[in-house]
Amino acid sequence: MAQEPPKFYITAEGLKKLRDELEFLWKVERPRVTNEVATAAALGDRSENAEYIYGKRRLREIDKRLEFLSKRLDNLKLFTPPTSEPDKVTFGAWVTLEDEDGATVHYQLVGADEFDVARGKISVASPVGKALLGKEEGDDVVVERPRGRTIFTIMAISYERPPGAPHVLEEPSSP
Numbered sequence: 001m002a003q004e005p006p007k008f009y010i011t012a013e014g015l016k017k018l019r020d021e022l023e024f025l026w027k028v029e030r031p032r033v034t035n036e037v038a039t040a041a042a043l044g045d046r047s048e049n050a051e052y053i054y055g056k057r058r059l060r061e062i063d064k065r066l067e068f069l070s071k072r073l074d075n076l077k078l079f080t081p082p083t084s085e086p087d088k089v090t091f092g093a094w095v096t097l098e099d100e101d102g103a104t105v106h107y108q109l110v111g112a113d114e115f116d117v118a119r120g121k122i123s124v125a126s127p128v129g130k131a132l133l134g135k136e137e138g139d140d141v142v143v144e145r146p147r148g149r150t151i152f153t154i155m156a157i158s159y160e161r162p163p164g165a166p167h168v169l170e171e172p173s174s175p
Contacts, residue, residue, distance in 0.1 A: 007077035009091050014114030022069045081159035089132045096156040106165035120166040
């Protein structure tokens with residue numbers, strides 16, 4: 001019996017972003033590039049036709065990304081936060097941290113497919129994410145970073161975006 005591949009958690013927002021990218025590539029970008037390649041091919045000598053060569057390369061890139069996204073989406077499991085607030089830092093939780101200088105930061109622990117530090121989303125596999133998992137409010141967390149060791153104090157844990165946390169910006173029309 002074949003073993004089922006492991007499922008990786010993803011937030012609803014992250015899942016939507018990946019599905020939107022897949023749909024955009026399949027329904028918009030690939031047809032557009034395919035049309036450009038057909039137009040360039042009609043011009044004649046393909047060996048010296050930069051538009052044709054570039055277009056074929058871009059189609060291969062799109063097809064590879066489509067294949068990756070299709071397989072990846074099959075191995076993702078939507079994380080549904082419990083109705084009660086977490087006692088400990090878990091996947092999907094927003095964590096409010098205070099550093100040694102008293103500065104406050106907010107991070108949401110997410111999967112590798114959706115991390116974006118500028119938006120406060122860090123991977124559970126990152127050094128900070130690993131250090132935070134399983135910790136409770138009030139705990140001090142030591143994190144080894146490339147620029148040196150730092151200590152954070154966990155001020156709050158919630159499944160709701162805390163005030164002051166980075167908000168999701170509008171995505172550009174193409175990924």
